[in-house]
Amino acid sequence: MGGFLQVLTWPWHQRTLSRMTDLEQFGAYIGRGRADKFLAYQAASTNKRAQFLSVLRAIGLSCENLNFLDLGPGYGDTLDVSHEGGAKSVSFTEIDPFFFAYNRLKKFTTGYRLNHLSKLRRLPQRKFDLIWCKGSIVADHAILSEKLPLRTWRFADWLKQLEGLAAPSAHLVVCPHWRNDGTRRRVEDVIRSPLSLTMFEQGYEVLSEIPGHNHQPEYPLTYHKRIH
Numbered sequence: 001m002g003g004f005l006q007v008l009t010w011p012w013h014q015r016t017l018s019r020m021t022d023l024e025q026f027g028a029y030i031g032r033g034r035a036d037k038f039l040a041y042q043a044a045s046t047n048k049r050a051q052f053l054s055v056l057r058a059i060g061l062s063c064e065n066l067n068f069l070d071l072g073p074g075y076g077d078t079l080d081v082s083h084e085g086g087a088k089s090v091s092f093t094e095i096d097p098f099f100f101a102y103n104r105l106k107k108f109t110t111g112y113r114l115n116h117l118s119k120l121r122r123l124p125q126r127k128f129d130l131i132w133c134k135g136s137i138v139a140d141h142a143i144l145s146e147k148l149p150l151r152t153w154r155f156a157d158w159l160k161q162l163e164g165l166a167a168p169s170a171h172l173v174v175c176p177h178w179r180n181d182g183t184r185r186r187v188e189d190v191i192r193s194p195l196s197l198t199m200f201e202q203g204y205e206v207l208s209e210i211p212g213h214n215h216q217p218e219y220p221l222t223y224h225k226r227i228h
Contacts (some may be wrong), residue, residue: 002130010097011188026105041075048077051213052132057121058207059171059224063087066129069165071116082130083108091128093119103149113149117153120161128165131172134219139176140186143194144169155195159202162228170227174204180217190220 004083020026030038041048056063063085070078070092076099079090083106093099093108103110114122116136142155166172176195179186187193191206204223215219 014097015206017097020101020105023102023105026102027223035098037096038075038102041099045075045077047212048075049081051210052078052081054210054213055173055207055222058210059173061130062173063130065093067127067167069093069128069131071131071133072227073103073132074099074135076106076109078132079103079106079109091123093123117158120158120165123165124168125164129167129170131162131170132164133162133173134175137174137176138179139190139195140179142176142198143187146194156198156202159198163202163225164196166227172204172225172227173222174199174224175219175222176212177218178220183215183217185220195224196221202227 016029017026020029063082064087066082066087066089067089068078069081070076070089072094073079073092074096078094079092082090089110090108091112092103093112093114093116094103095113095115097113100111100113103109112119112123116133137155142158145153145155162172162174178190190196196206202225204225207222207224211221216221
């Protein structure tokens with residue numbers, strides 16, 4: 001089923017998923033062939049865990065005693081790794097009802113079913129020690145948001161809201177998705193793009209390329225900021 005058609009079925013699935021109380025019920029529902037996207041993310045789980053750990057090593061961070069937030073965790077590998085690493089709290093935002101239900105039913109998480117692009121102000125302010133956002137920002141859309149004459153959403157404003165969630169000394173990691181045809185990106189010179197310029201103006205740096213995590217062409221850059 002195409003992505004748009006899947007979204008149309010979300011309210012119907014949400015009614016059932018919201019009533020579930022354990023992962024066994026969820027597994028039975030998925031087993032009836034209702035969530036191709038979820039199963040694809042499940043199959044990639046091992047690699048996702050390794051990628052997250054590689055970024056933590058790159059920024060010299062352990063999850064122990066951290067308040068962690070992932071904006072759009074998908075299958076929730078980052079949530080699992082953070083919990084296993086001794087995080088104080090593990091939170092996430094998600095709009096996909098399958099991913100939201102699955103991560104909610106893990107029991108150690110706090111989930112917020114909201115659109116992270118427009119509803120960040122609903123989250124606890126100045127709480128999180130590590131904020132992770134991979135793939136939940138489309139770089140091309142963020143660039144376009146700064147060019148449109150009637151702007152209902154601006155990437156620069158969103159970054160300021162994101163920083164409002166960060167505790168003192170927090171780490172913010174943003175790895176946008178760049179539109180591509182499988183070989184070439186629509187924006188080739190990503191480091192000099194308007195998005196990168198905005199990130200640099202907001203105090204972010206680009207991490208050195210991390211094999212596996214920065215797979216081409218969709219995830220060429222990882223931006224990192226330490227709150228001081």
